[in-house]
Amino acid sequence: MTIQVFRTVSEVREWRESVEGTVGLVPTMGALHSGHIALVEESFKKSDFTIISIFVNPSQFAPGEDLDSYPRTFDDDYAKLNEFLIINKINSSRLIIFNPTVSEIYPSGFNLDINLQKGTFIQVLGPTSTLEGKSRPLFFRGVCTVVLKLFNCTSPNYAFFGQKDVQQCIVVQRMVKDLLLNLEIVILPIVREVNGLAKSSRNKYLTEENLEKASIIYKSLQNGVDLYKKGKSSEDIITFIENEISNELFTIDYVSINEPVDLQERKGPIEKGDVLSLAVFVNQPDQKVRLIDNIIF
Numbered sequence: 001m002t003i004q005v006f007r008t009v010s011e012v013r014e015w016r017e018s019v020e021g022t023v024g025l026v027p028t029m030g031a032l033h034s035g036h037i038a039l040v041e042e043s044f045k046k047s048d049f050t051i052i053s054i055f056v057n058p059s060q061f062a063p064g065e066d067l068d069s070y071p072r073t074f075d076d077d078y079a080k081l082n083e084f085l086i087i088n089k090i091n092s093s094r095l096i097i098f099n100p101t102v103s104e105i106y107p108s109g110f111n112l113d114i115n116l117q118k119g120t121f122i123q124v125l126g127p128t129s130t131l132e133g134k135s136r137p138l139f140f141r142g143v144c145t146v147v148l149k150l151f152n153c154t155s156p157n158y159a160f161f162g163q164k165d166v167q168q169c170i171v172v173q174r175m176v177k178d179l180l181l182n183l184e185i186v187i188l189p190i191v192r193e194v195n196g197l198a199k200s201s202r203n204k205y206l207t208e209e210n211l212e213k214a215s216i217i218y219k220s221l222q223n224g225v226d227l228y229k230k231g232k233s234s235e236d237i238i239t240f241i242e243n244e245i246s247n248e249l250f251t252i253d254y255v256s257i258n259e260p261v262d263l264q265e266r267k268g269p270i271e272k273g274d275v276l277s278l279a280v281f282v283n284q285p286d287q288k289v290r291l292i293d294n295i296i297f
């Protein structure tokens, strides 16, 4: 089958105007795995057409992060999507790949030097002040800016996000609500490796041995839930998880329990719906890999 690939905003807009029916958008940075494909699958269930965007968004990477080395595997991604269509007997006319260049998405240019950046950015105050937003201060400004641009290019009825990036889900939902955007955000559960590690494009950086060892991350989150059921406080659970994971291989960036609206830290007793999340560095000799995961009480 042949899937149409659009590289420009005008092409994707023209296509959007030509189709009758509902459109689901799945924003990704590529290096597709079964977590991304689960979002595409759900989009096909809910909408007549699906647009998957593949764009490594420079504005969400800080200097020193892995923008240059982030896996770019377009041919593989295309093949995975093609295989998905064939297995599910879906006509290829229902799927579009939007794979724009940086200059299409940032028509006034984009400067990687934060001090020289100009132009329009979207900032969601409140739920971006903790967790990933604290460790990576301009991350959500970059995410919200690109997500709004993608919404503006594709006018979707639905947009699909994974709970893997739980703060991103909450922040994007807040942006949609606050900016009166006319679409529905659909959030899907985390797809995991056999050993429980959350699937991530960054898992490609891990050696086989470390990928296996990283299963402790999800196990510790599950242990956290068990402790919650026994009535343990937020502080007790966080300390337990930190002790369980920390060693020479893993350095904790944060382990945190937060309320689900503004993502402010929960102290003391936990409430149902609170979010237990963490970020961990895997200290490989050639490369430090940052992994995130979460579970909802």
Ligand code: AMP
Binding pocket: 027, 028, 029, 030, 035, 036, 038, 039, 160, 161, 162, 163, 164, 165, 188, 189, 190, 191, 192, 198, 199, 200, 201
């Ligand atoms: P990314 O390409 O990493 O920016 O991810 C694109 C979308 O896929 C985001 O909504 C992610 O939350 C989602 N995603 C990534 N990994 C997973 C996973 N393991 N399970 C479910 N969704 C995921």
